[in-house]
Amino acid sequence: MHGFYRTGIGPCAFGDLSLRDPGGWYLIVDGAGVPARSKLSTEICIVGAGAAGITLAQALADLKMDVIVLESGGLEPEDRAQDLAHGETVHYPPLETTRMRMFGGSTMHWGGWCRPLEATDFEHRPWVPHSGWPIDRSAVLPYYPRAQEICQVGEFQYDPEEWNLPPGTLLPLGSDRVHSRIIQFSPPTRFGIRYRAPLTQSTRITVYLNTTATRLKLAPGGRRIDGIAAATFGGNTFDIVAKRYILAGGGIDNPRLMLASNDVAAAGVGNDNDLVGRFFADHMQLDTAVLLPVDPKIDLRFYQLASRSVQRRLKSGGRGANLMGYLTLDKQVQESRHTLNYSANLFELSETDYATMRAAAEGPASGWDRLTRSISGLWHQISTANSTSENTGSGFYKIVTTQEQAPNPASRVRLSRDERDAFGVPRPLLEWRFTDLDRDTIEVALDELAKAFGANSLGRIQYSLDLRKNGWPANVPISWHHCGTTRMSTDPKQGVVDPQGRVHGLDNLYVAGSSVFPTNGHGNPTLTIVALALRLAEHLGGTVT
Amino acid sequence: MKESGRLVDRRAAVIGLLAGCTALGLAAVVRKPEGAELVRQMRRCLRGTDGLADAAVLARFRAEAEADFRAGRIVHRGGWYLSATEALLFERLRLF
Numbered sequence: 001m002h003g004f005y006r007t008g009i010g011p012c013a014f015g016d017l018s019l020r021d022p023g024g025w026y027l028i029v030d031g032a033g034v035p036a037r038s039k040l041s042t043e044i045c046i047v048g049a050g051a052a053g054i055t056l057a058q059a060l061a062d063l064k065m066d067v068i069v070l071e072s073g074g075l076e077p078e079d080r081a082q083d084l085a086h087g088e089t090v091h092y093p094p095l096e097t098t099r100m101r102m103f104g105g106s107t108m109h110w111g112g113w114c115r116p117l118e119a120t121d122f123e124h125r126p127w128v129p130h131s132g133w134p135i136d137r138s139a140v141l142p143y144y145p146r147a148q149e150i151c152q153v154g155e156f157q158y159d160p161e162e163w164n165l166p167p168g169t170l171l172p173l174g175s176d177r178v179h180s181r182i183i184q185f186s187p188p189t190r191f192g193i194r195y196r197a198p199l200t201q202s203t204r205i206t207v208y209l210n211t212t213a214t215r216l217k218l219a220p221g222g223r224r225i226d227g228i229a230a231a232t233f234g235g236n237t238f239d240i241v242a243k244r245y246i247l248a249g250g251g252i253d254n255p256r257l258m259l260a261s262n263d264v265a266a267a268g269v270g271n272d273n274d275l276v277g278r279f280f281a282d283h284m285q286l287d288t289a290v291l292l293p294v295d296p297k298i299d300l301r302f303y304q305l306a307s308r309s310v311q312r313r314l315k316s317g318g319r320g321a322n323l324m325g326y327l328t329l330d331k332q333v334q335e336s337r338h339t340l341n342y343s344a345n346l347f348e349l350s351e352t353d354y355a356t357m358r359a360a361a362e363g364p365a366s367g368w369d370r371l372t373r374s375i376s377g378l379w380h381q382i383s384t385a386n387s388t389s390e391n392t393g394s395g396f397y398k399i400v401t402t403q404e405q406a407p408n409p410a411s412r413v414r415l416s417r418d419e420r421d422a423f424g425v426p427r428p429l430l431e432w433r434f435t436d437l438d439r440d441t442i443e444v445a446l447d448e449l450a451k452a453f454g455a456n457s458l459g460r461i462q463y464s465l466d467l468r469k470n471g472w473p474a475n476v477p478i479s480w481h482h483c484g485t486t487r488m489s490t491d492p493k494q495g496v497v498d499p500q501g502r503v504h505g506l507d508n509l510y511v512a513g514s515s516v517f518p519t520n521g522h523g524n525p526t527l528t529i530v531a532l533a534l535r536l537a538e539h540l541g542g543t544v545t
Numbered sequence: 546m547k548e549s550g551r552l553v554d555r556r557a558a559v560i561g562l563l564a565g566c567t568a569l570g571l572a573a574v575v576r577k578p579e580g581a582e583l584v585r586q587m588r589r590c591l592r593g594t595d596g597l598a599d600a601a602v603l604a605r606f607r608a609e610a611e612a613d614f615r616a617g618r619i620v621h622r623g624g625w626y627l628s629a630t631e632a633l634l635f636e637r638l639r640l641f
Contacts, residue, residue: 450626454614463624
C-alpha cells in the first residue's frame with residue numbers, strides 16, 4: 001500500500017529516498033532526518049510551501065508527477081525560521097514581519113482578500129513605463145474559477161450588479177468615471193492547514209520541512225539547473241535533483257536565491273540582463289483623504305474596511321461569498337488622465353483621528369483655527385472624560401487608497417553586502433521606491449472621487465496628504481504583497497521569466513508567485529498567484545517527459 | 546453624527562448646512578455662539594433671502610454645486626475639493 005500517512009512529522013525513516021519508491025511512511029518529513037549529503041531525486045522540485053507551492057504540488061500530483069517541496073519552516077511558526085526572512089530595507093518595514101516561514105507560507109497570516117486582475121492590468125499602457133504582460137487576461141481566465149474554489153470563495157463573478165445586494169448597498173454615483181467593485185473574502189484559507197491532509201495523503205508529494213534551499217546548482221554552460229542544495233538548522237545538508245525546478249518562495253526570496261547562486265554565473269542565475277530583483281512593487285495603503293458625507297441617507301457600510309461579515313449570493317445562485325465594495329476608476333479615466341489602476345475603501349474615523357487628519361490637511365493654523373482647535377481639544381477631553389468609549393465615531397470617513405504601483409527598475413531586491421543568514425546566504429536588501437506616477441494617481445483619483453461625490457450631493461472630500469508639497473511619508477503602509485522581482489516578458493531584456501514562468505536562458509527553472517507579475521494591478525495577488533500556479537502546472541504536465 | 550456637536554470645523558459645517566444636512570451642520574458647529582454667528586454670516590452671504598430657512602435657496606445652491614462638479618469646476622482649497630460656487634461662499638465667509 002502506498003502513501004501511509006501518520007499524524008505529525010518525524011525523521012525520514014527510509015533509505016531509498018526516490019519518490020518513485022513508495023517505501024516511505026512519512027510524506028511530510030523533517031529534513032534533519034535525511035541522510036547527510038544524499039541526493040533526493042524527483043520530477044519536480046518546488047521551493048516554498050505557500051499558496052503557489054502548495055497549489056502547484058497538488059496540481060502536479062494530480063497530473064501524476066512526483067514532487068518534492070522544500071519548506072524552510074515547520075508546521076508551526078518558529079523564530080529561527082522567521083529570522084531567515086530578515087533583511088535590510090529602505091522605506092520598507094522589517095521583512096520578517098511581512099512573511100511567514102512555515103508550511104502554508106504567508107497564507108498563514110493572510111487577510112483573505114480576493115479579486116482578480118482586470119483586463120487593463122495585462123495591457124501595455126503607453127503612459128505606464130514598463131507596463132504590459134506578455135499574456136492577456138484570457139490566458140489566466142480559465143484558471144480563476146478553480147482558484148476561487150482553492151481559496152474557498154464564491155463563484156467567479158466580480159460585477160456587483162450580479163450579486164443579490166440589498167437596495168441602497170451600492171453608492172448611487174451615477175458616473176461612468178468612478179465605479180463600485182467588489183472583493184470576495186476567503187475564510188481565509190490557511191493553506192498549511194487546509195491542504196496538509198491532501199498533501200500528506202498523496203503518494204506523489206513529499207514535503208521536507210525545516211529545509212532551506214541555499215543554492216541553485218547551475219550546470220556548466222549555464223543552461224540548466226543540476227540540483228538544489230538544501231540545509232537544515234542542525235547542520236544537515238543534501239541535494240535535490242529534479243527534471244524541473246520551481247521557485248515559489250515569494251517576491252523577496254525568489255530573486256534572492258537566484259542572485260545568491262552566483263558560483264557559476266557571477267551575476268546569479270537567470271540574471272544576464274541585470275533584471276532579477278528589479279521592479280519590486282507592493283500595494284501601499286495610504287490614508288489619503290477624508291470623506292464628509294452630506295447626504296444622511298447614504299449607506300457607506302458596504303465600502304468600509306472590515307465589512308466582510310455580510311454574506312451574499314449571486315442572483316443566479318451558486319456559492320455565497322463574503323463581500324466588500326470598493327471604488328475604482330474607469331479604464332477611460334485611467335487612459336485620459338494617465339493614472340495607474342486604483343482602488344479606495346472607507347473607514348469611519350474617530351473624532352481624534354479626524355482632528356489629526358484635518359490638521360495635517362490644513363497645515364499651519366490660522367489664529368481662529370488655533371483657538372477653536374484648542375477649544376476642541378479641551379471640549380473633547382471634557383466630553384470623553386465620562387465616556388466608556390474613547391474611539392467615538394465622527395461621521396467622517398477616511399479614504400484608504402490601495403493602488404497599483406508603477407513598475408520601477410530602481411525599486412529592487414539586492415543582496416546585502418554585510419549580512420548573512422544562518423546558512424551563510426546573503427540576506428536581501430530591499431529598496432522600495434516610488435515614482436511621480438504613483439503620486440499623480442492618488443491626486444487624480446481623489447479629484448475624480450470628489451467630482452462623483454459632489455455631482456450627486458453625496459459628500460465632499462478633503463485631501464489629507466499633500467505628497468507634492470511634503471513628499472512621501474517616511475513610513476508608507478504596505479499590503480505585504482511582494483511583486484515584480486522576476487517579472488514576465490517574452491523578451492529576455494525586459495523580463496526574467498517567459499510567459500509560462502520559465503527563466504529565460506534556462507531549460508528547467510521556473511518561477512511561480514507574484515514575483516512574475518510585470519504589473520500588480522490595484523488589488524490583492526493571492527487569487528492570481530493560485531490561478532497562475534494552476535496554469536504553470538498544466539504547462540509542466542505537458543512538457544515533462 | 547452627534548447633535549452634541551463636539552467637532553470644530555466651520556468649513557465642514559458650512560458644507561453640511563448648504564447641502565441640507567442639518568444634522569451634520571449642527572454637529573460640526575461646536576459651540577452655539579460660534580455656530581449661530583456662522584449661520585448669520587451665511588444668511589448675509591446668501592443675500593436677500595431667509596438663508597438657511599429658505600429651502601428653495603438651498604436647493605438652488607445645491608444644484609449649482611452639483612453642476613460645478615459635473616463640469617469639473619472644482620476649487621482645491623484648504624485641502625477641500627469644493628465646487629466653484631461653494632468656494633466663492635467660503636471666500637465671503639472668510640473660511641480661507
